[in-house]
Each structure stands twice: as structure tokens, then as C-alpha cells.
Amino acid sequence: MPISEPGDRLGRRDVLVGLAAGGALVAFGAPARAQATAQAQALVSQISSELTQMVNSGRSQSQMYTGFEGILSKYADTQAIGASVLGPPWRSASAAQKKAFIAAFQHYLSRRYGKQFGEYKSAEIKVTGAKDGGRVGVLVNTKVVRPGQEDVAVDWQVSSGSGSPKVVNLVIEGVSLLASERAEIGARLDAAGGSLDKLIAELNSQA
Amino acid sequence: MRNLIAAACVLLALAGCSTSPDPNSLAFDPHENFNRAAHRVNTKFDGAVFGPVARAYGNATPQLVRRGITNVRDNWKLPSQVVQYTLQGKGVAVAKSTTRFAVNTLFGLGGVLDVAKDMNLPYAETDFNETFYTWGVPEGGYLVLPLGGPGTERDWTGWVLDLTLDPVNWVLPGEALNGLLVVGGLDIVNQRYELDSVIQALLHDPTDSYDATRIAYLQNMRARLSGGTSVDTLEDVYANQ
Numbered sequence: 001m002p003i004s005e006p007g008d009r010l011g012r013r014d015v016l017v018g019l020a021a022g023g024a025l026v027a028f029g030a031p032a033r034a035q036a037t038a039q040a041q042a043l044v045s046q047i048s049s050e051l052t053q054m055v056n057s058g059r060s061q062s063q064m065y066t067g068f069e070g071i072l073s074k075y076a077d078t079q080a081i082g083a084s085v086l087g088p089p090w091r092s093a094s095a096a097q098k099k100a101f102i103a104a105f106q107h108y109l110s111r112r113y114g115k116q117f118g119e120y121k122s123a124e125i126k127v128t129g130a131k132d133g134g135r136v137g138v139l140v141n142t143k144v145v146r147p148g149q150e151d152v153a154v155d156w157q158v159s160s161g162s163g164s165p166k167v168v169n170l171v172i173e174g175v176s177l178l179a180s181e182r183a184e185i186g187a188r189l190d191a192a193g194g195s196l197d198k199l200i201a202e203l204n205s206q207a
Numbered sequence: 208m209r210n211l212i213a214a215a216c217v218l219l220a221l222a223g224c225s226t227s228p229d230p231n232s233l234a235f236d237p238h239e240n241f242n243r244a245a246h247r248v249n250t251k252f253d254g255a256v257f258g259p260v261a262r263a264y265g266n267a268t269p270q271l272v273r274r275g276i277t278n279v280r281d282n283w284k285l286p287s288q289v290v291q292y293t294l295q296g297k298g299v300a301v302a303k304s305t306t307r308f309a310v311n312t313l314f315g316l317g318g319v320l321d322v323a324k325d326m327n328l329p330y331a332e333t334d335f336n337e338t339f340y341t342w343g344v345p346e347g348g349y350l351v352l353p354l355g356g357p358g359t360e361r362d363w364t365g366w367v368l369d370l371t372l373d374p375v376n377w378v379l380p381g382e383a384l385n386g387l388l389v390v391g392g393l394d395i396v397n398q399r400y401e402l403d404s405v406i407q408a409l410l411h412d413p414t415d416s417y418d419a420t421r422i423a424y425l426q427n428m429r430a431r432l433s434g435g436t437s438v439d440t441l442e443d444v445y446a447n448q
């Protein structure tokens with residue numbers, strides 16, 4: 001029999017070396033995760049300060065849209081978000097369609113969510129905590145505080161799946177943007193008779 | 208306690224309760240046909256009557272008055288909430304709500320002023336839905352009622368129980384109860400006013416407003432009951448690319 005007794009091959013020393021290596025992995029792995037949490041928090045703080053600055057800059061609504069779209073493309077992985085929201089049609093789309101869809105989706109998102117910025121002029125975004133979800137990324141909790149109004153809980157899902165930490169989802173009062181947008185984009189694609197090109201044109205015309 | 212849980216289960220079974228295999232599911236919707244019809248009624252009603260009335264009321268009534276009305280409503284919900292917190296086994300919340308009720312009733316003109324809030328006793332609403340949740344009763348199917356709005360089978364069962372078993376009903380005289388009914392009605396109109404942009408974004412803007420409302424309602428309710436967004440509900444965005 002070519003297979004020997006496990007005890008022959010795996011000596012006491014090997015086990016110790018193995019354990020040490022495992023220990024080293026844990027030792028190096030833990031700070032890496034702690035670092036991921038700290039990085040995610042720093043990223044959200046950075047975005048928050050840029051958003052508050054922009055909302056209070058006194059810029060016109062259309063300048064605000066452009067500014068917001070810039071922040072989105074810089075700090076969020078809109079490609080991953082768009083692909084996840086579009087679902088199966090993403091995989092059958094051509095490279096040109098994918099590129100056009102992501103640009104249109106970004107335009108649409110900035111209009112849809114930038115519309116209410118006027119109501120957040122004196123708002124402050126406070127980071128209240130963060131939790132590492134492992135594979136899905138880090139969830140950074142913030143509170144949007146406005147004088148005389150109820151606080152709004154906004155959680156930011158930050159993932160390094162693209163190589164660097166990017167925002168991949170927003171959860172507002174428990175409601176996930178990915179889930180809401182998947183429903184909305186899906187309904188629009190249905191309304192467009194399933195044509196991705198029509199959907200792209202419609203997203204681009206979002207006012 | 209065990210008897211109560213059994214009773215709750217029987218009650219929900221009687222209500223024809225359906226259970227999703229996955230408590231985080233957004234796809235489970237056994238009453239979709241009925242719900243969509245009810246949703247159409249509600250959307251029309253909101254667009255033609257409820258929304259305009261709420262905006263008119265909100266614009267015409269000073270914030271201080273609207274706040275006072277909400278305070279009265281919240282104050283007289285406290286006795287039933289003390290019962291709920293007891294059923295949930297939350298001793299601290301029982302003590303806080305009881306103290307809050309005593310302070311605002313005695314020193315806040317029967318609840319018009321929220322004195323207790325400054326004593327670090329803020330209002331924290333609870334109901335039978337939360338009690339059922341803490342007992343482990345599943346939420347059941349999503350259920351929209353005409354002129355009632357979104358809910359789940361567990362929600363609506365709780366709502367009926369909250370209304371019928373409110374201890375205030377047995378203690379206060381009829382005139383006071385009628386007054387509270389009016390206050391409760393005005394508070395609902397005020398809530399519609401304060402949530403105007405949210406309701407606009409859910410009920411009137413989306414391509415499929417039924418789905419948008421359902422998804423937002425379920426996720427918001429689940430996060431509220433479990434004390435915030437859990438990382439377990441998050442999806443791996445890079446999984447299928």
C-alpha cells in the first residue's frame with residue numbers, strides 16, 4: 001500500500017510547524033481586518049465631509065448634480081453596483097453596452113438621490129460605528145443629524161472587492177439601495193420591453 | 208409565557224398566516240394579487256385626498272401645535288406600551304415608560320409637553336408586532352389593506368390587538384377617549400405631512416410603486432425590530448461578476 005500510516009508522515013514537529021503557521025495567519029489576518037474597518041470608516045468620513053461641503057456650497061442644483069456624480073464615481077464602485085442591480089442582462093450585454101449602462105446609471109443615481117440635497121443644508125453626518133462583515137465588506141454606521149428633525153440612520157457598505165475600498169451599497173433606515181434599485185431598474189427594463197439600449201437612453205434622460 | 212406564545216401562534220394560524228422559508232426574503236409575497244389591488248386604491252387615495260389634506264394641515268398648523276398633539280397621542284399610548292414591554296421581558300423599558308408617563312401626565316399638562324425627554328426618558332414606541340417578534344413569531348406574508356397601508360400578517364394581527372386591548376379604554380371616560388381618537392387622527396395626518404418626501408418617493412415616483420413600497424417597508428420594519436442593519440443581510444456585490 002502506497003499510503004502509509006498518518007502518524008508516519010505527519011510527525012509531531014510538522015503539527016507544531018503547522019500550528020505556528022496557522023497562528024501567524026491569524027496574527028497577520030486580524031490586523032488586516034481591523035485595518036479594513038479603519039479604512040472604511042476613514043473613507044466614509046472623507047465622503048461625508050465632501051458631501052456636506054458641496055451641499056452647503058451654495059451651488060446651483062445642476063452644478064450639485066455634476067458634483068455628486070463626481071463623488072459617486074470617485075468613491076463608489078458604480079460598475080459593481082450597476083452590474084449587481086441589472087442582474088442577468090449584465091452578463092449578456094456587449095462591452096459597449098456595459099460601458100454605456102454604467103455611465104447612464106451614474107447619471108440616473110446622481111439625479112435621483114441628489115434631488116433632496118436642498119433639505120440637508122444644515123445636516124451633519126456622524127460616524128457612529130462600524131462592523132466587519134468579512135466577505136461582504138465593512139458596514140459603517142452613520143447618523144444624519146438635522147436640527148429640529150428626526151435623525152436618519154445611514155449605513156455604508158464598503159468593500160475592497162475591486163482592489164481598493166469603495167462604497168458598494170447604502171442602507172437608509174434599514175432599506176438597501178441595491179434592493180430598491182434592483183426593483184426599479186428591473187421595472188424600467190420591463191417597461192422598455194427588455195431592451196437594454198432603451199433603458200440606457202431612459203436613464204440618461206433622468207431629470 | 209409559553210401559553211401566551213401558544214395563543215399567539217393559534218391566533219396567527221386562525222388568521223391564515225403564511226410563513227416565508229427565509230426571514231430576510233424580499234421575494235415571498237403570497238397575497239400579491241390582493242395587495243396590488245389594495246395598493247392601487249391607497250395610491251389613488253393618497254394622491255387625491257390624503258396627501259393634499261396633510262400638506263394643507265401641515266402648512267396651516269404651527270409646528271408647536273402639531274408637536275403638542277403628537278406628544279398627547281404618544282403619552283396616552285404609554286400604558287399599553289408598558290404592558291408590551293412587560294410581555295417582552297424588558298424591565299428597564301417598563302420602568303422608563305412608567306416614569307415617563309407619570310412625569311408627562313403630571314408635569315406636562317396631561318402629555319402636551321414632553322418634559323420627560325429632557326430627563327433622558329425619550330419616547331420609544333413598541334407594539335404587539337414587536338412583542339410577537341421577540342417571542343419568535345414569524346412576520347407572515349406582506350399584507351396591504353385598503354386605506355390601511357402596508358403591513359404583514361403579524362403586523363395587522365398586532366394592530367387589532369393593540370387597539371382592542373389598550374388599557375386606556377377601560378380607565379378613561381368616554382369624552383376623553385373621543386378626544387384621544389381625534390388626537391390620534393390628527394397625528395396620522397401630521398405623520399403623512401412630515402414624511403411627505405419619503406411617501407412621494409415610494410408611492411408616486413417609482414416605476415413599480417407596489418414593489419418599491421413593499422421592499423422598503425419590509426426592510427425598514429426588520430431593521431427597526433432587530434435594532435439596526437445586520438451585516439448578515441448584506442450581499443456580496445462581487446459574487447456574480
